[in-house]
Amino acid sequence: MAFTLGGRVRRLVSATSIHQNGCLHKLQQIGSDRFQLGEAKAIRLLPRRTNMVQELGIREEFMDPNRETETSYDFLDEMRHRFLKFKRQKYLPEIEKFQALAIAQSPKVMVIGCADSRVCPSYVLGFQPGEAFTIRNVANLVTPVQNGPTETNSALEFAVTTLQVENIIVMGHSNCGGIAALMSHQNHQGQHSSLVERWVMNGKAAKLRTQLASSHLSFDEQCRNCEKESIKDSVMNLITYSWIRDRVKRGEVKIHGCYYNLSDCSLEKWRLSSDKTNYGFYISDREIWS
Amino acid sequence: MGNESYEDAIEALKKLLIEKDELKDVAAAKVKKITAELQTASSSDSKSFDPVERIKEGFVTFKKEKYETNPALYGELAKGQSPKYMVFACSDSRVCPSHVLNFHPGDAFVVRNIANMVPPFDKVKYAGVGAAIEYAVLHLKVENIVVIGHSACGGIKGLMSFPLDGNNSTDFIEDWVKICLPAKSKVLAESESSAFEDQCGRCEREAVNVSLANLLTYPFVREGVVKGTLALKGGYYDFVNGAFELWELQFGISPVHSI
Numbered sequence: 043m044a045f046t047l048g049g050r051v052r053r054l055v056s057a058t059s060i061h062q063n064g065c066l067h068k069l070q071q072i073g074s075d076r077f078q079l080g081e082a083k084a085i086r087l088l089p090r091r092t093n094m095v096q097e098l099g100i101r102e103e104f105m106d107p108n109r110e111t112e113t114s115y116d117f118l119d120e121m122r123h124r125f126l127k128f129k130r131q132k133y134l135p136e137i138e139k140f141q142a143l144a145i146a147q148s149p150k151v152m153v154i155g156c157a158d159s160r161v162c163p164s165y166v167l168g169f170q171p172g173e174a175f176t177i178r179n180v181a182n183l184v185t186p187v188q189n190g191p192t193e194t195n196s197a198l199e200f201a202v203t204t205l206q207v208e209n210i211i212v213m214g215h216s217n218c219g220g221i222a223a224l225m226s227h228q229n230h231q232g233q234h235s236s237l238v239e240r241w242v243m244n245g246k247a248a249k250l251r252t253q254l255a256s257s258h259l260s261f262d263e264q265c266r267n268c269e270k271e272s273i274k275d276s277v278m279n280l281i282t283y284s285w286i287r288d289r290v291k292r293g294e295v296k297i298h299g300c301y302y303n304l305s306d307c308s309l310e311k312w313r314l315s316s317d318k319t320n321y322g323f324y325i326s327d328r329e330i331w332s
Numbered sequence: 333m334g335n336e337s338y339e340d341a342i343e344a345l346k347k348l349l350i351e352k353d354e355l356k357d358v359a360a361a362k363v364k365k366i367t368a369e370l371q372t373a374s375s376s377d378s379k380s381f382d383p384v385e386r387i388k389e390g391f392v393t394f395k396k397e398k399y400e401t402n403p404a405l406y407g408e409l410a411k412g413q414s415p416k417y418m419v420f421a422c423s424d425s426r427v428c429p430s431h432v433l434n435f436h437p438g439d440a441f442v443v444r445n446i447a448n449m450v451p452p453f454d455k456v457k458y459a460g461v462g463a464a465i466e467y468a469v470l471h472l473k474v475e476n477i478v479v480i481g482h483s484a485c486g487g488i489k490g491l492m493s494f495p496l497d498g499n500n501s502t503d504f505i506e507d508w509v510k511i512c513l514p515a516k517s518k519v520l521a522e523s524e525s526s527a528f529e530d531q532c533g534r535c536e537r538e539a540v541n542v543s544l545a546n547l548l549t550y551p552f553v554r555e556g557v558v559k560g561t562l563a564l565k566g567g568y569y570d571f572v573n574g575a576f577e578l579w580e581l582q583f584g585i586s587p588v589h590s591i
Contacts, residue, residue, distance in 0.1 A: 117476060117563070117565065117580075118578060121433065121567070121576070121578055124433040124434040124435070125432065125433055125434070125576045127434045128431055128432050128433065128434050129574055132431060133571075133574050134574070137574075139371075140571060140574070142367075142368040142371040143368070143426050143571065144368075144426075144483070144484060144571050144572045145364055145365055145368035145484075146365045146368040146369045147369075147424060147425050147426055148369040149425035150381055150383070151383055151386075157441050157442055157443045157444075157464050157467075157468075158413060158441065159413045159415035159435075159437065159438050159439060159440050159441045159442070160409045160413050160437040160438055161437070162428070162429075162430045162435070162437065162442065164428040164430045164431060165394065165398075165430045165436075165437060166390075166391065166394050166437075167386075167387045167390040167391055167394070168386075168387070168389065168390020168391065168393050168394055169390060169425075169428070170431075171425065171426045171427075171428065171431055172425050172426055173386075173425055174425050174428075175423050175424065175425045176423055176425070176428060176444050177423050177444055177445060178442050178443055178444040179443060179445075179460050179461075179463075179464060180460065180463045180464050180467060183460075190457075191457070191504050191507050191508065192458075192459075192460050193445040193446075193449075193451075193458065193460050193461055193508065194445070194460060195503075195504045196445075196446050196504035196505050196507065196508035196509075197423045197444075197445055197446045197508075198504075199502060199503055199504050199505050200423075200446055200486065200487070200505055201423070203502075204486070208381075208383075209383040211383070211387070217410065217412075219467065219471065220463075220467070236466060237455065237459055237462035237463045237465075237466040238463045238466050238467050238471075240455060240459045240462075240463065241459045241460050241462070241463030242463070285503075296383070298383065298384070300387070304406070304409065304410055305410045307395050307399045307400075307406070309387075309391050311384070311387070313384075327384070331388060331391060331392065
């Protein structure tokens with residue numbers, strides 16, 4: 043059931059007086075005097091100084107009620123269909139397991155994967171509900187601790203220290219848009235870097251190594267290599283977190299890397315082992331499944 | 333050896349409960365939790381859980397049952413993706429959108445983080461989320477962004493439990509969950525006397541709303557919503573009751589009145 047959030051959005055915005063972000067402050071100022079609870083669908087949230095006519099184009103086209111309602115109901119129907127399929131095929135047949143899971147989760151694995159729609163780790167690696175705590179971001183990047191907070195490292199901390207997962211898998215894949223953006227980005231740091239470029243520049247070291255080693259290869263082949271190098275960097279960045287490093291050394295957490303090639307459906311995987319003699323780390327147990 | 337420590341532990345617990353009757357409820361809840369954890373752990377073969385074997389088995393099954401039975405789809409996907417949806421879901425192991433909403437490869441660009449939060453636009457601090465939204469909206473041209481919360485969310489529970497007064501007990505978790513502090517304030521203001529679990533349930537839904545509002549701070553999202561090419565939806569997966577709620581953020585310009 044789609045209902046308007048008019049009033050609720052307004053209250054929501056006015057409650058954010060502690061928000062630091064300038065943008066949201068502006069929304070807040072406009073919100074409180076602009077709309078009443080009675081105005082059905084109409085909520086104006088744009089800053090006053092924008093030229094409304096230019097931004098909106100033709101009002102009638104925008105306000106076409108048939109078009110909006112149609113999309114809403116299609117979406118609702120589709121989601122209902124999807125959810126009921128899950129409920130019929132998975133949830134109800136295994137209701138006891140789901141009821142136990144509802145009380146507590148204790149996954150043994152954490153996966154860091156790409157947000158790409160083709161490479162859901164649960165789908166490709168077959169994890170069932172309750173098995174894998176999953177982080178997905180653009181190009182499955184893990185930044186080192188010295189770079190400060192990101193959405194990824196708060197999830198890492200939760201999984202390792204609270205859920206106490208025993209295995210961490212960094213899963214990269216071929217044809218990654220994020221890595222392609224990294225490889226094609228010109229190296230000048232401009233004000234005009236897009237958000238994607240700023241984020242994927244975290245994989246700069248992998249790009250440099252790839253270019254040094256394989257500049258004679260085609261762009262596509264270089265991207266394949268960079269994707270693999272980036273997984274290695276992400277794995278090594280995991281070790282920069284003391285609560286991960288200590289557990290790996292004690293043997294409580296194992297780190298694995300894997301690379302899914304979606305053109306030929308093959309999976310290359312390897313393990314990060316810790317060297318007791320010199321406290322270093324090395325790659326071992328490499329296998330390719332295809 | 334194992335048995336002795338188990339029996340000792342049970343004896344100690346019994347003794348404690350005889351002495352302190354009021355702890356019975358607390359103990360019951362904890363025992364229930366441990367039972368659930370052991371149950372789910374054993375169902376995934378905890379005796380000798382080998383992650384490599386597990387993913388090998390999973391991958392081989394995927395390849396045989398999905399990849400090889402649908403060469404047309406996977407051939408197209410190898411060339412590129414054009415998902416209609418971008419989904420923000422929690423990293424929780426129980427709420428993968430591929431299961432819950434039956435997404436197949438190519439359907440949805442999925443970002444998963446603690447408590448499915450979307451922080452406000454910030455080029456420096458939250459470049460990761462910004463990059464994902466920018467990629468989805470400007471490059472993949474998704475039609476819908478869906479933020480899906482869920483029941484019994486550890487991140488929201490943390491948000492409701494941590495004092496968040498600047499003295500952080502964690503390196504990163506508190507800084508992250510405070511993104512949805514407005515939701516906590518709202519829930520506490522509206523239902524101060526409710527049980528903690530009820531408050532968490534409300535906060536899980538309110539946090540989705542905070543995230544939806546934060547999405548509008550991204551200029552390209554705002555532009556898409558105004559033009560009508562992008563819709564923002566909220567969802568809530570209640571796995572305790574096996575239910576799913578869906579709503580949307582509606583956005584538009586009212587008829588102009590000459591005054």
